[in-house]
Amino acid sequence: MTTALITHDDCLNHVTPPGHPERVARLEHVRDALQSRALTRVAAPLATDADLRLAHPPRHIDAVRGAAPAEGAVQLDPDTWMSPGSLDAALRAAGGAIRAVDMVLEGEAANAFVACRPPGHHAEAARAMGFCLFGTVAIAARHALERHGLARVAVVDFDVHHGNGTQDLLWNEARAFFASSHQMPLFPGTGAPDETGAHGNVLNVPLRDGDGSGPFRAAWEERILPAVAAFDPELILVSAGFDAHRADPLAGLMLEEDDFTWVTGALCDLAARHCGGRLVSSLEGGYDLEALAASAAAHVDALIAGGGG
Numbered sequence: 001m002t003t004a005l006i007t008h009d010d011c012l013n014h015v016t017p018p019g020h021p022e023r024v025a026r027l028e029h030v031r032d033a034l035q036s037r038a039l040t041r042v043a044a045p046l047a048t049d050a051d052l053r054l055a056h057p058p059r060h061i062d063a064v065r066g067a068a069p070a071e072g073a074v075q076l077d078p079d080t081w082m083s084p085g086s087l088d089a090a091l092r093a094a095g096g097a098i099r100a101v102d103m104v105l106e107g108e109a110a111n112a113f114v115a116c117r118p119p120g121h122h123a124e125a126a127r128a129m130g131f132c133l134f135g136t137v138a139i140a141a142r143h144a145l146e147r148h149g150l151a152r153v154a155v156v157d158f159d160v161h162h163g164n165g166t167q168d169l170l171w172n173e174a175r176a177f178f179a180s181s182h183q184m185p186l187f188p189g190t191g192a193p194d195e196t197g198a199h200g201n202v203l204n205v206p207l208r209d210g211d212g213s214g215p216f217r218a219a220w221e222e223r224i225l226p227a228v229a230a231f232d233p234e235l236i237l238v239s240a241g242f243d244a245h246r247a248d249p250l251a252g253l254m255l256e257e258d259d260f261t262w263v264t265g266a267l268c269d270l271a272a273r274h275c276g277g278r279l280v281s282s283l284e285g286g287y288d289l290e291a292l293a294a295s296a297a298a299h300v301d302a303l304i305a306g307g308g309g
Contacts, residue, residue: 173201257297
């Protein structure tokens with residue numbers, strides 16, 4: 001089996017104002033970097049309202065739909081914008097993550113990378129924020145639990161910003177384990193070690209401004225990977241943000257592409273031991289275009305290697 005790449009051109013139609021870091025060029029650079037890879041390419045479907053309700057109350061879904069402009073742009077918060085194409089882009093991102101879960105659990109792919117935007121890990125149950133409209137990875141986790149009948153799903157997040165939305169959406173879900181490394185202090189201000197979930201199902205391992213490969217790898221090798229292994233997941237979902245790269249303009253961690261290769265390989269090894277290699281990764285942050293493209297390519301190359309490709 002090969003690694004699946006799930007994406008859609010609709011995700012290029014989420015247009016933010018000039019100078020906004022979460023811009024169309026991000027996805028263009030990622031897709032260009034993956035052009036030569038041997039991947040099973042799949043068009044991301046649109047998520048339905050029933051899909052979104054796996055993680056969000058109807059009032060949030062209605063509010064996001066109601067905010068979508070017919071022309072121009074609207075601002076949902078200081079960081080988060082919608083253009084006429086934003087709603088479908090966000091629905092493709094969530095639908096793509098669901099399709100990726102289906103493919104991996106049904107044996108159509110060894111693992112998968114969802115190259116869509118906007119990102120999702122800051123969207124809380126009833127609040128769009130931090131460039132995010134819907135909780136893409138949390139929706140995918142709920143889909144695996146509710147519709148595929150899994151008993152344990154792990155979500156891990158190596159974006160430089162804490163995934164407050166994913167944490168919020170899975171806080172009360174004993175069947176899901178959420179673990180994150182992230183720079184702190186930094187937006188969104190959450191992710192302290194004492195945030196442990198309603199069932200001890202959340203693990204936050206903050207890193208400091210200036211930390212590089214050593215502290216990052218130690219956080220994963222000594223804390224996060226053992227905790228995920230102890231949870232014994234049947235599926236691993238990854239919030240793959242590449243803004244911890246040293247070149248990223250929005251943060252201060254000092255990672256290189258090799259660090260993303262390493263953590264992806266470690267997660268693939270863990271998935272091979274615990275859940276038949278079943279792993280789905282979804283694009284989150286990364287705002288230096290060249291670093292993002294190189295890091296995403298390193299990540300996908302490790303997925304291909306980890307899936308036996």
